[in-house]
Amino acid sequence: MADSHAKMTQATPQEVIISVVAGLFAPLLAIFLIVMLVLGIQDNHKPDTTSDAAQKATLARIKPVAQLAALDASAPKVEKSAQEVYDAVCAACHAAGALGAPKFENKGDWSGRLGQGYDTLVKHAIEGIRQMPPRGGGDLSDTEVARAVAYMANSAGASFKAPEAGAPAAPAAAGKPDPAKGKLVYEANCVACHASGVAGAPKLGDKAAWDARVAQGYATLYSHALNGIRGMPAKGGNASLSEADLTNAVAYLFVEAGGKL
Ligand code: HEC
Ligand code: HEC
Known part of the structure; x- marks a missing residue:
């Protein structure tokens, strides 16, 4: 008894080392466990990517980005071809005729509409009309929409000429500029300044005032x-x-100043 008591109170050097190591080990273990716990908590907060619902949510979240990437790979502004635009945006309704959309290659669906003329069709496609959303709901330039309209209309018997690549979007969408029609617009809206040269406006037909401007191109x-x-x-x-x-x-104004359209 006395022996064992002595053993318990008088620690050998090994026992001292063991107890010191054990004394360090306990706090280290505690820290380790806390770290594991924190990591575990973070892990639980990571989105669950496996369940169906979670995958749908993820898809919904990235969809706008994916669509943008598909439609607007226009980093250095590359306009989509008519067919690319049609496939990416318009086909959703115009392939099968969803919502009453006139179908691709279906002359019957298009015949009544073609009579409106290319400009009006393009305008309706850009601005939307009834169930037809503006630009088909896509992030498209006027030119891209105008091309897709020609592509679709031509598939159904029209022979519209789509605007060329790099053509200025707005005039292209508005149709071929028509100076004869422009005279009336000029007289109603522009004459106040451009007839007499108010505020330094270049006068109608004054070549000297227009030359450098005409050189910029229409x-x-x-x-x-x-x-x-x-x-x-x-x-x-x-x-x-x-x-x-x-x-x-x-x-x-352009033609009166000697410009060639
Ligand atoms: C969400 C469905 C939908 C999408 C996408 C869509 N359209 Fe349409 N579009 C319609 C419907 C519906 C009509 C018929 C509207 C009416 O006349 O009532 C229509 C009609 C048109 C017309 C005829 C307009 C007229 O005046 O008769 C043109 C042109 C047109 N779409 C072009 C396009 C182009 C170009 C795209 C793609 C950039 C496109 N659409 C994408 C549903 C769609
Ligand atoms: C309130 C006066 C005023 C009215 C109204 C007006 N303009 Fe002008 N316009 C000017 C002036 C001033 C300039 C010259 C700007 C400059 O270069 O400093 C000009 C310049 C222009 C130019 C040349 C731009 C260039 O790059 O050199 C065009 C094209 C033009 N006008 C078209 C029109 C048309 C089309 C209308 C009618 C729809 C119109 N303007 C109505 C005052 C007017």
Whole structure:
């Protein structure tokens, strides 16, 4: 008894080492467990990617991005071809005729519509009409929509000429500029400044005033008239002027100044 008591109280060097190590080990173990616990908690908070519902939620979340990537790979602004636009956006309704959409290659569906003319069809496709959403709901430029319209209409018997790659979007969508129609628009909206040269406006038909401007090309002039530049207010100050009318008015000024469309 006395012996064992002595053993318990008088620790050998080994026992001292063991107890020191054990003394360090306990706190280390505690820290280790806490770390594991925290990691475990974080793990539980990671989204569950396996269940059906979770996968659907994830798909829904990334879908807009995926669609953007599909439609707007326009990093250096590459316009989609007519068929790419059609396949990516329009086919959803126009392939099978969803919501009453006129079907691709179906002459009967399109015949009544084609009579409206290309410009009107493009306008309806850009702005939307009845069940047809603006731009088919896609993130598309005017030119891309205009091309898809020609692609679809031509599949059903029309022979519309789609705007060329790189064509200025707005005039393309508004149709071929028509100076004759533009004269009337000019007289109603532009004459106040462009007849007499108010505020430094280049006068109608004054070649000297227009030469350098005409050299910028029709598309640039159109975009300046659309957005305004220096003393020239956007759309000549008439915000409700349609792009088609503006297209024609610019064409009129352009041609009168010796420009070739
Ligand atoms: C969500 C379905 C849907 C999508 C997507 C869609 N359309 Fe349509 N579209 C319609 C419907 C429905 C109509 C018929 C509207 C009516 O006349 O009532 C229509 C009609 C049209 C018309 C004829 C308009 C007229 O004046 O007769 C054109 C042109 C057109 N769509 C072009 C396009 C183009 C181009 C795209 C793709 C960029 C597109 N659509 C995508 C549903 C769609
Ligand atoms: C309130 C006066 C005013 C009205 C109205 C007006 N303009 Fe102008 N416009 C100007 C002035 C000023 C300039 C010259 C701007 C400059 O280059 O400093 C100009 C320049 C332009 C140019 C040349 C832009 C360039 O890049 O050189 C075009 C094209 C043009 N106008 C078209 C139109 C059309 C089309 C209308 C009618 C729809 C119109 N303007 C109505 C004042 C006007």
